[in-house]
Amino acid sequence: MIFQRHPLLISMFSKLQRFVQPIRSMSTITIPNSKQPAHRLTMIPGPIEFSDDVLDAMSTPSQAHTSPDFIPVFQEVLQNTRKLFKSSNPTSQPIVISASGSLGWDIVGANFLNRGEKTLVFSTGFFSDRLADALSYYTETDVDVVKAPLGESVPLSEVEKALSAKSYDVVTITHVDTSSAVISDVEAIAKKIRSIQPEALVVVDAVCSAGVEDIQFDNWGLDYVLTASQKAVGVPAGLSISIASERAVKKAFAKKRPTSYYANLQKWIPIMQAYEHGKGAYYATPPIQLIHAYRVSLREILEQGLDNRFAKHAETSNKFKDNLESLGLKLVAKREFGANGLTAVYFPKSINGPDLLKKISEKGVTLSTGIYAGIATEYFRVGHMGVSAVGKDRHDVDIVFRLIKETLEELEK
Numbered sequence: 001m002i003f004q005r006h007p008l009l010i011s012m013f014s015k016l017q018r019f020v021q022p023i024r025s026m027s028t029i030t031i032p033n034s035k036q037p038a039h040r041l042t043m044i045p046g047p048i049e050f051s052d053d054v055l056d057a058m059s060t061p062s063q064a065h066t067s068p069d070f071i072p073v074f075q076e077v078l079q080n081t082r083k084l085f086k087s088s089n090p091t092s093q094p095i096v097i098s099a100s101g102s103l104g105w106d107i108v109g110a111n112f113l114n115r116g117e118k119t120l121v122f123s124t125g126f127f128s129d130r131l132a133d134a135l136s137y138y139t140e141t142d143v144d145v146v147k148a149p150l151g152e153s154v155p156l157s158e159v160e161k162a163l164s165a166k167s168y169d170v171v172t173i174t175h176v177d178t179s180s181a182v183i184s185d186v187e188a189i190a191k192k193i194r195s196i197q198p199e200a201l202v203v204v205d206a207v208c209s210a211g212v213e214d215i216q217f218d219n220w221g222l223d224y225v226l227t228a229s230q231k232a233v234g235v236p237a238g239l240s241i242s243i244a245s246e247r248a249v250k251k252a253f254a255k256k257r258p259t260s261y262y263a264n265l266q267k268w269i270p271i272m273q274a275y276e277h278g279k280g281a282y283y284a285t286p287p288i289q290l291i292h293a294y295r296v297s298l299r300e301i302l303e304q305g306l307d308n309r310f311a312k313h314a315e316t317s318n319k320f321k322d323n324l325e326s327l328g329l330k331l332v333a334k335r336e337f338g339a340n341g342l343t344a345v346y347f348p349k350s351i352n353g354p355d356l357l358k359k360i361s362e363k364g365v366t367l368s369t370g371i372y373a374g375i376a377t378e379y380f381r382v383g384h385m386g387v388s389a390v391g392k393d394r395h396d397v398d399i400v401f402r403l404i405k406e407t408l409e410e411l412e413k
Contacts, residue, residue, distance in 0.1 A: 027364035044368040045342040045383035046231035057293040066280030078276040080298040087217040091246035101207040103240035104226025109138030110260035111252035117169035125177035153184040163196040175209035179372040181344035212341035223248040232385040313340040316389040341385035
């Protein structure tokens, strides 16, 4: 036998067994009325759990990206992406590209910012600050950041103060910052931007809000909204999803040389327009199976009705937050600023935080650690979006609460 001839392999195999065995001993969760095998329940703020039909769509056989089988699929996806963002304006442009949500930041910098132009970021946490850092690569001037108090959004008085002090070319709002679980009032902030600096492009990072929170692209006068597939949109990671206004598109095409090859909207927008009009086109190969899955997810979302879906997320979120507070737990985001797709919770002082997450993991549920600067080790995060929050006969969030309660009792004995 090969292991008898190679002692080093025997040693490596033994170490691997010690690593794998604990994983096998961990519990799994059986999801009622689901075809999916029992598995560890992923209750983090992205990637989330996926519906059976979305996962089935991922097994679509290979297709050419310009074939008559695929073109109508991509066409429907682009048309329904407009509906996801509540846009009926034919001059706006949905964009679906193979990438993570972070590509949306590069699209903003590469297409909507010229050297020397000024950017203002309203920050509610880690990901707002990362957006500011990304945009700093594309302009010679500093990116100004107005930070919200921990657990709150930026007050409108501070929004007005910042906008009155200096002119900006791009102003960004993080709808929900995944690090703090804080939601910002995009409608009110966008209205303030429009009233004080009507020429500035209004950019919204909706990575952790699209599909959970209301976004009215046309009515709120937004110029670019970006999200990603693995959050409440309910599709495996790999799609950068966004929509641009006519103003944003015009600025992108007016730029003499976009400062990115892959994120160049002068190349991508004709591709999107071709597919939406039922014609194949090519700049880079689209992820065929992910787009099939996204079509299914969009159908599920729109069949529920967007407003019904938002209301159900809010109901699930409020119940979960109420239950946590009934245990004496403190939330990071104040209730009036709390997002509906996730909850950030401080560890009780009486326990060791990592022990709580480890024990819950051993019982079959994965939760997230903290990531907000200065308090990262003091809290954890639970995602409750998509099928876990609104799926018929799903009890994912109830399971999570039961395990949190049970594990806290065990640790505090």
